[in-house]
Amino acid sequence: MEKIQKLEAVASQVRRDLLRMIHAKNSGHPGGSLGVTDLLVCLYFEIMEHNPKFDMNGKNQDLFFLSNGHTSAAWYSVLARAGYFPVSELGSFRAINSRLQGHPTTAEHLPGIRIASGSLGQGLSVSCGAALAKKLNKDSKFVYCLMGDGEIEEGQVWEAAMFAQARKIDNLIAFLDYNGQQIDGSVTSILGLDKLREKWEAFNWIVLECKGNDMKDLIDTINMAKSLSGKEKPVMIIMKTEMGNGVDFMMGTHKWHGVAPNDEQLKTALAQLEETLGDY
Secondary structure: OHHHHHHHHHHHHHHHHHHHHHHHHOOOOHHHHHHHHHHHHHHHHHHOOOOOOOOOOOOOOOEEEEOOHHHHHHHHHHHHHOOOOOHHHHHHOOOOOOOOOOOOOOOOOOOOOOOOOOOOOOHHHHHHHHHHHHHHOOOOOOEEEEEEOOHHHOHHHHHHHHHHHHOOOOOEEEEEEEOOEEOOEEHHHHOOOOOHHHHHHHOOOEEEEEEOOOHHHHHHHHHHHHHOOOOOOOEEEEEEOOOOOOOHHHOOOHHHOOOOOOHHHHHHHHOOOOOOOOOO
C-alpha cells in the first residue's frame, strides 16, 4: 500500500503541474492529460527500466511512445519529475521556441522524446518498428505505446496491428485510453468502437483490460502483460479511464478535451489536488 500511495502522490503533483501549464498559456488539452496521468506515473516510477540520461537508441532500456500527443502536458510533467530535465522548464510549456511544444517534437531535442506525435494514428507503427529492432538485436526490454480511443479511428493503427501479429512482436505492450470521449463528442456518436476486445483479438493480439485510474490495477495488469512475453503475440491493454480524472467539473465530458481553465477554474481544480512534490 505504501508503494501505491507514493505513486498516487506523484500523480497528484503531475495533475497540478499540467493544469498550471495549460492555464498559463491558455492553451492545451487537460481532459485527456488528466485521464492518462496514472498510467504515465505507473510506467516511469514503477514499471519501466529507463535512464533519464537519455540516448535516442534506448539500448537495454524499456521504451515508451506517446501516440496521442495532445496529452503531452502530463508526459512532460512525468519526464521532468522523473529527472529527464529540470522541473522548472515546465513553465515554458507551449511558449515560442520552447522544447515543450503543444505536441511532442524531436527538433528541440527534449530528453525522453523519440518521435513527434502531433499527427494521430502513427505511434503504434513506430512502436512496432522499435520493438522489432529490439528483437533483432536480442534486446530483452519492452516497448510501450499509448493511444487514444478516438485515435484508433485512424486506419494506420489497424495496419500496424496486422504487422505486429504477422511479425510475432511479443515484446510490445500497447495501451488504449478508453475514456469514450473525443474532441467533437462521445466516441460512439462520432464513429463507434463496438466490440473492442473482439476486434483486437481478431487481429491475433492478447487483450487485457483494467481500470486506468486505479494504480494497483494498472501495476497488476502490466505485470501480467509482461509475463506473456514470448508467446509470439503483442498485448493490448484496454484501460477504462475518466477524461478529466481528479477534477470533478472536468470529468466525464468531451468539453475539456482542448479547453484551458480560467483563473477561478484553476483555483477550484488545484484545491482538489494535493501538492506533494512542490509546484514548479
